Amino acid sequence: DAGVIQSPRHEVTEMGQEVTLRCKPISGHDYLFWYRQTMMRGLELLIYFNNNVPIDDSGMPEDRFSAKMPNASFSTLKIQPSEPRDSAVYFCASRTSFGETQYFGPGTRLLVL
């Protein structure tokens, strides 16, 4: 099993640019989670999907953030326009319906200049 795959692993962009982060969950997992990790706020759940449907997006910081899951094997988190305060590590995680354990990807380290 390849595990959760995220791309890119590192992203450096300038303020105002659009950023798209990608995630491929573990095959057969029907829950997908997006988290953000910063020194100040720790690990925060941004949004999660069940069977490709967004269930809870209450953690999405503002309208500049959007997430989609067009199919069971792919999800994106988009920031438009990006701001320096969006700099963080973004993790994707997935799990099965009846398993308690979330499996995390390696993360995308985003730096917005």
Next chain:
Amino acid sequence: AQSVTQLGSHVSVSEGALVLLRCNYSSSVPPYLFWYVQYPNQGLQLLLKYTTGATLVKGINGFEAEFKKSETSFHLTKPSAHMSDAAEYFCAVSVNNAGGTSYGKLTFGQGTILTVHP
């Protein structure tokens, strides 16, 4: 709503010494509890979890944790620290729905950085 408090953002131990990382949770219903470890520049890896049954759970790398409902605690221990244990450790809680299937939302503590010195 559930919450997690990890006491001590930094813990330093000598190699071979006992490791004790503290976690207290708040939940109105029986929780599932987790410890994850994060090595530098990596994602989170599950160490161990408590769902139901035996309150003392054993995980990878010699770690274990005990669920104490009366104290709302889930402290992580390891009898003898190794240099390779140096990492950041996160306690997390999720809550079951009425049917017993986890909601799936994890709430994390702020993390504890473990340093192991020779």
